[in-house]
Amino acid sequence: MIDIKEKYMCDGCHACYSVCPKDAINMEIDDEGFWYPKVDNTKCVDCNKCEKVCPILNKTEVKSLKKAYACYNLDEDIRVKSSSGGIFTILASEIIKDDGVVFGAKFDKDFNVVHDYVEDIDGLSKFRGSKYVQSNIGDSFRQAKKFLDGGRKVLFSGTPCQIGGLKSYLNKDYDNLVTVDLICHGVPSPMIWKRYINEIGDGKKLSAMTFRDKSKGWNSGVLKYRFEDGSEINEEYGESLYIKGFIKNCFLRSSCYNCNFKTLDRGSDFTLGDFWGIEEIIPEIDKKSGVSLIMIHTKKAQDLFNGLNKNMYYEEVDINKSIVFNTCAIESVKNEKREEFFIILKDNTLGESINKIAGRKVVHRVNFMRHIKRTIKSILKYKD
Numbered sequence: 001m002i003d004i005k006e007k008y009m010c011d012g013c014h015a016c017y018s019v020c021p022k023d024a025i026n027m028e029i030d031d032e033g034f035w036y037p038k039v040d041n042t043k044c045v046d047c048n049k050c051e052k053v054c055p056i057l058n059k060t061e062v063k064s065l066k067k068a069y070a071c072y073n074l075d076e077d078i079r080v081k082s083s084s085g086g087i088f089t090i091l092a093s094e095i096i097k098d099d100g101v102v103f104g105a106k107f108d109k110d111f112n113v114v115h116d117y118v119e120d121i122d123g124l125s126k127f128r129g130s131k132y133v134q135s136n137i138g139d140s141f142r143q144a145k146k147f148l149d150g151g152r153k154v155l156f157s158g159t160p161c162q163i164g165g166l167k168s169y170l171n172k173d174y175d176n177l178v179t180v181d182l183i184c185h186g187v188p189s190p191m192i193w194k195r196y197i198n199e200i201g202d203g204k205k206l207s208a209m210t211f212r213d214k215s216k217g218w219n220s221g222v223l224k225y226r227f228e229d230g231s232e233i234n235e236e237y238g239e240s241l242y243i244k245g246f247i248k249n250c251f252l253r254s255s256c257y258n259c260n261f262k263t264l265d266r267g268s269d270f271t272l273g274d275f276w277g278i279e280e281i282i283p284e285i286d287k288k289s290g291v292s293l294i295m296i297h298t299k300k301a302q303d304l305f306n307g308l309n310k311n312m313y314y315e316e317v318d319i320n321k322s323i324v325f326n327t328c329a330i331e332s333v334k335n336e337k338r339e340e341f342f343i344i345l346k347d348n349t350l351g352e353s354i355n356k357i358a359g360r361k362v363v364h365r366v367n368f369m370r371h372i373k374r375t376i377k378s379i380l381k382y383k384d
């Protein structure tokens with residue numbers, strides 16, 4: 001049975017949980033907020049399917065076509081609402097038009113990030129936009145298999161390790177499956193995310209959130225939080241404490257520092273990312289609202305791409321040049337601050353911990369607002 005001795009040897013993909021014929025595996029949250037499989041010995045029949053399905057214990061070699069394009073959606077509204085160039089929506093719409101099903105990551109009502117599926121074009125808006133948190137796969141692998149076995153087309157999108165887990169769980173090629181993974185920096189802890197929205201909202205309930213509002217452009221994104229009482233907080237990408245902690249790798253999953261899936265030879269059909277540095281390759285490109293890098297790994301993906309209704313700008317590029325400014329495609333991030341961060345977090349607020357570990361002190365907007373409110377209150381109190 002699966003027994004995780006070193007945390008970095010589990011990416012939380014849920015393949016073992018999904019394959020267990022006796023439902024003997026629960027995904028339990030550790031004290032850093034990440035899911036790990038826990039076997040119920042009273043239900044386990046030692047079939048070992050959980051070990052055999054693990055994409056980390058059982059590595060598979062694949063060869064990619066290694067083709068890449070710079071592209072963006074010509075529908076400006078969708079492009080602006082997407083994190084990069086809005087290409088995910090074009091691919092997903094194509095599957096839906098063919099009576100297919102699309103799986104992706106969305107916020108649930110409490111702003112946890114979870115995998116789900118949709119069967120209509122409007123539903124795709126839930127998946128649009130990156131959520132920089134590890135998403136909970138739940139029963140999505142099992143649901144996807146049911147659709148596939150029933151002959152429906154399925155597009156499954158997720159991080160590279162989630163796609164690795166899905167392919168391993170399915171254990172055979174399906175003509176009706178299209179997989180889309182991301183260039184992935186690494187996934188932050190869901191617990192840290194929940195603490196952050198709690199601290200920043202000072203306990204108020206979120207009603208909407210976007211990690212990359214592009215009103216000021218693709219390069220200068222803003223994190224937008226709207227609360228049920230109608231108030232809003234906007235954080236500049238570079239000033240957000242959450243983003244600082246994310247980019248400086250303070251609270252990523254242990255497996256992200258030693259990722260098995262960062263390669264150009266991927267098991268997915270497509271890989272999507274931001275085309276950072278596109279101006280060096282196509283100087284005249286319109287990059288204001290975002291440009292996607294799309295990698296094509298399989299013939300199935302190339303055929304789908306060739307047949308797309310071309311509501312997009314696209315131009316082929318050299319795949320090796322495409323990742324010069326995006327080494328996350330092929331290299332794991334460095335683990336320099338994680339241990340220290342989780343030690344400091346035991347005795348400090350999240351904001352204080354990130355400030356201590358991830359750089360110069362930045363005034364946390366909510367504290368700044370609280371400070372202003374307190375000052376106004378004191379002025380009013382002593383006015384008379």
Ligand SMILES: Cc1cc2nc3c(=O)[nH]c(=O)nc-3n(C[C@H](O)[C@H](O)[C@H](O)COP(=O)(O)OP(=O)(O)OC[C@H]3O[C@@H](n4cnc5c(N)ncnc54)[C@H](O)[C@@H]3O)c2cc1C
Pocket residue numbers: 081082083084085086087088089103104105106113127128129130131132133134135157158159182183184185186187188272273274275276292293326328
């Ligand atoms: C945790 C994370 C780290 C990333 N790191 C990088 C990076 O270092 N470099 C880079 O170039 N790009 C990175 N990306 C990818 C990038 O942000 C865009 O998601 C991607 O380019 C697709 O953009 P789009 O405009 O085509 O579509 P969008 O509509 O913006 O993309 C939505 C797609 O992302 C999926 N998605 C959103 N959040 C999650 C999540 N938490 N887990 C799994 N899938 C999710 C949705 O299911 C959907 O398929 C990252 C994305 C995530 C979620």
